Amino acid sequence: MAGLAQSNVDAAGPVFGGTSDQQELAARLFRVFQMQGRFFSDRAPIRITLSQLAGFLASTAGADDSWPQKIEAALGASPEVFAREESDADVVYVTTRAGTPPVSIETVDLAHTLAERFLTPEPEREHPVRRPSIVREPVLADDVPASLSTPTPYGPDSWQAEIARQLREEAAARAEMPPAQVWEPVAPPPAEAVVEAEPVDVDIEIEAPAAATAVDIGSVSDEVLAEAIRTSLGHELTIARWGDFWMSEDRVDRFSRGDLRRIEDYLREQSEPMSDDDIIQDALNVRPNAPDYAARKFALNYRLSRESREFEYLGTDRNGLWGLASAPSIGTTKRKASEIGQDYRFLLDYRTPVDVIEEGLVEHVLTFYEYFYGVLPLDANIGSIMPKQGFADQRAARITFESPQTLETVVAELRFPTSNRGGFIAGLEQFFAENLVPGAAVTIERTDQPTHFLLEYFRVSGDDRKLLHLDERRGRYVYRSTTYYCATQEEMLLDEHRFPKLADARPLEERIRRRPEQVVSATFERVGDNIGSAQQPRYRASFTDLLAVVNIERPISAEFLRDILTSGTYREFVVDDSQEDTFIYEPGAGGA
Numbered sequence: 001m002a003g004l005a006q007s008n009v010d011a012a013g014p015v016f017g018g019t020s021d022q023q024e025l026a027a028r029l030f031r032v033f034q035m036q037g038r039f040f041s042d043r044a045p046i047r048i049t050l051s052q053l054a055g056f057l058a059s060t061a062g063a064d065d066s067w068p069q070k071i072e073a074a075l076g077a078s079p080e081v082f083a084r085e086e087s088d089a090d091v092v093y094v095t096t097r098a099g100t101p102p103v104s105i106e107t108v109d110l111a112h113t114l115a116e117r118f119l120t121p122e123p124e125r126e127h128p129v130r131r132p133s134i135v136r137e138p139v140l141a142d143d144v145p146a147s148l149s150t151p152t153p154y155g156p157d158s159w160q161a162e163i164a165r166q167l168r169e170e171a172a173a174r175a176e177m178p179p180a181q182v183w184e185p186v187a188p189p190p191a192e193a194v195v196e197a198e199p200v201d202v203d204i205e206i207e208a209p210a211a212a213t214a215v216d217i218g219s220v221s222d223e224v225l226a227e228a229i230r231t232s233l234g235h236e237l238t239i240a241r242w243g244d245f246w247m248s249e250d251r252v253d254r255f256s257r258g259d260l261r262r263i264e265d266y267l268r269e270q271s272e273p274m275s276d277d278d279i280i281q282d283a284l285n286v287r288p289n290a291p292d293y294a295a296r297k298f299a300l301n302y303r304l305s306r307e308s309r310e311f312e313y314l315g316t317d318r319n320g321l322w323g324l325a326s327a328p329s330i331g332t333t334k335r336k337a338s339e340i341g342q343d344y345r346f347l348l349d350y351r352t353p354v355d356v357i358e359e360g361l362v363e364h365v366l367t368f369y370e371y372f373y374g375v376l377p378l379d380a381n382i383g384s385i386m387p388k389q390g391f392a393d394q395r396a397a398r399i400t401f402e403s404p405q406t407l408e409t410v411v412a413e414l415r416f417p418t419s420n421r422g423g424f425i426a427g428l429e430q431f432f433a434e435n436l437v438p439g440a441a442v443t444i445e446r447t448d449q450p451t452h453f454l455l456e457y458f459r460v461s462g463d464d465r466k467l468l469h470l471d472e473r474r475g476r477y478v479y480r481s482t483t484y485y486c487a488t489q490e491e492m493l494l495d496e497h498r499f500p501k502l503a504d505a506r507p508l509e510e511r512i513r514r515r516p517e518q519v520v521s522a523t524f525e526r527v528g529d530n531i532g533s534a535q536q537p538r539y540r541a542s543f544t545d546l547l548a549v550v551n552i553e554r555p556i557s558a559e560f561l562r563d564i565l566t567s568g569t570y571r572e573f574v575v576d577d578s579q580e581d582t583f584i585y586e587p588g589a590g591g592a
Contacts, residue, residue: 014099018077025074029053030081033095039221045102050091163228234392242301243317243390253299259284264310267324273398276300276320305391314398314413316387316450321398329396330413331426332373337415343369343554344377344422346516350560351380360385360446365489367551368438372470374429376444377555378417382425385446385453389416401428401444401455406435410455431455437467439493439548440486458487468494468502468552477505477552491544492551499527499549508553516556517570523550524585531584539585540576546583 016026032053037046054067064070075082075093083101085092096102110116233239233246240249255263266283267274276297280286286296301320304311308325315321331337362381369375376382387397397414412427436442436457445454466479479496496503505526512518527549528539543562550556556564565573565583572589576582 014078014081016074016078016081018074022070022074022077025070026078026081029071029075030095030099032056034097037097039224040097041222042098043096043100043102044221045094046096047085047092047094049089050093053093163231166224166228240298240302241391242298242305242320243388245298247295247298247302251295252302253296255299255303260304260307260310263304263322264324267311267322273314273321273323273327276315276322279322301390313390313394314396315390316397317390319387319450320390321451323398330398330411332375332429335373337426338421340373340375340424340426341415341418341421342514344417344424345420346555346557346560347377347379347422348417348420350557350563361443363441363443365492366432366436366438366440366442367492367548367555368468368494369551369553369555371432371436371438371440374427374432376425376428377557378414378423378425379557382444383423385444386414386425387450397451399425399451399453401431401453403431403435403455405457405459406431428455436486437482437484437488437493439488439490440484441489459485460487461485465493466496468496468499470507475506477502477507479503492548494548494552499545501526502549502552513554516554516560517564519553519556520546520550520561520564521572521585521587522553528585532586537587540579540582541585542579543581543583 016023033046033048036048040046050068050071053071057067081095081099083094085094094102234241238249240247240252263279263283266279280297280300286293304322305313310325312323312325314323362385394416399412399414401410401412410428410431412425415424415426417423440457442455442457447454462483462485464481464483467482469478469480471478508522523546524539524541527545528541530537531540532538547558547561550561564570572586574584576584
């Protein structure tokens with residue numbers, strides 16, 4: 001099942017022909033095709049007309065009447081990537097996410113093959129007609145109960161309706177693909193004619209007409225269809241699940257209380273989480289070459305997941321790892337994990353597009369909040385390389401980070417998102433404090449081990465600046481001379497010369513930190529220039545300054561911050577037309 005979610009697209013990308021300018025233009029347009037078909041399968045055709053491509057270039061690179069000729073020359077030089085189709089209205093170019101023209105599949109008539117003839121049942125033989133001895137009265141449509149004549153639809157809040165909604169949305173997004181054939185419901189045969197005979201009382205059993213349901217799954221991507229299957233199986237009480245492995249619940253081995261006690265004693269003796277292989281071999285004495293080893297391993301993970309009072313699952317969808325539920329979790333002591341999850345709740349609504357550097361590698365710039373608490377957000381970028389949950393109600397997974405620069409390995413905890421809390425990675429507080437500063441640029445790379453990652457930063461010669469710190473004893477922000485040896489992004493660096501008014505400022509109260517718009521308002525007052533008067537202040541600040549300072553108190557992504565400033569929901573924030581990417585905050589303009 002997990003294989004449905006894997007991509008077959010070559011990481012190196014397609015090779016374009018023509019001159020260097022034509023290759024550059026073709027590569028740029030190919031990225032447009034990829035964005036258009038981001039939910040398509042690798043070999044699904046992606047069609048965009050010539051006029052649409054010319055309009056895109058005119059809106060991004062300036063108007064030019066020669067764009068259609070340039071596009072045709074650039075795409076025509078790469079016939080192994082783009083296919084050209086002509087219609088009455090416009091010229092259409094077609095490609096796929098894999099960077100090759102779509103291949104038409106010739107339909108083969110299998111109606112008269114030997115296999116089809118063996119699988120097709122013979123027509124039912126006619127029985128001899130007998131003289132009817134009873135009278136069959138016709139069944140009128142009005143006599144059939146409504147519950148039998150009309151299929152009962154699922155409730156709007158049911159999980160079945162949610163799956164149907166997701167499939168419809170995916171089908172609408174892929175509406176450009178040829179629609180799949182939908183079979184119409186077959187009308188029931190007419191009632192038999194009445195034959196006159198002597199009346200006899202007979203109990204007539206009314207059968208409900210079969211409701212034919214048309215399901216068009218041809219226009220749905222493999223990933224969405226796989227997720228729909230997972231959700232459907234997950235609601236079946238007779239199906240046991242561990243990750244992407246499934247088994248009938250009645251075929252899963254059960255463990256006695258003595259077995260569970262031995263497993264608990266084994267984990268307490270080891271004093272650290274242990275893999276399912278170690279538990280099943282050491283505590284249950286099952287040999288790896290046993291014929292039922294895989295089934296016993298599945299049973300171990302599934303049955304222990306039902307014993308949440310004693311055991312906690314810390315593995316992934318393919319690697320089992322178990323610890324005691326009473327064992328301490330990994331993370332900072334400065335803030336509760338539940339409160340950090342509430343701070344990252346916006347990640348449930350703001351899914352940042354994945355910035356692909358290369359397959360399995362993401363880049364991230366450290367904020368003050370992340371540096372102080374030793375956390376990383378489980379956004380779309382970092383989440384794309386992280387392992388998946390083994391169980392739907394799993395709280396966390398144990399992962400490790402290896403630093404090639406410091407030659408150390410850090411054990412961290414991956415906190416999965418819930419319905420009202422965002423996901424994050426905890427346990428990096430000491431590593432950040434010893435090697436990095438807020439604004440440092442780091443890369444996270446996936447390895448062959450699904451729970452082991454490389455955490456790297458670019459090491460530079462020492463730089464000495466006065467950077468922002470929190471004096472926890474005094475409860476105030478202070479600037480301290482700091483020497484660091486990591487590459488940073490200047491826009492996110494909290495330097496004294498850039499933000500002098502942050503010196504000796506107090507952290508915001510918790511009731512303000514819970515409201516993102518109030519944190520943004522306080523940030524304007526901390527870093528903005530008052531262009532109004534003392535009685536009626538108006539603060540102006542650039543977007544980059546706001547983004548760097550607002551992440552001192554709580555995490556706010558660039559998309560979330562821009563939405564707060566420009567959505568119109570909070571009227572106290574307006575765009576400053578006199579300067580690029582600058583905003584103005586007017587206290588009291590938003591009303592009560």
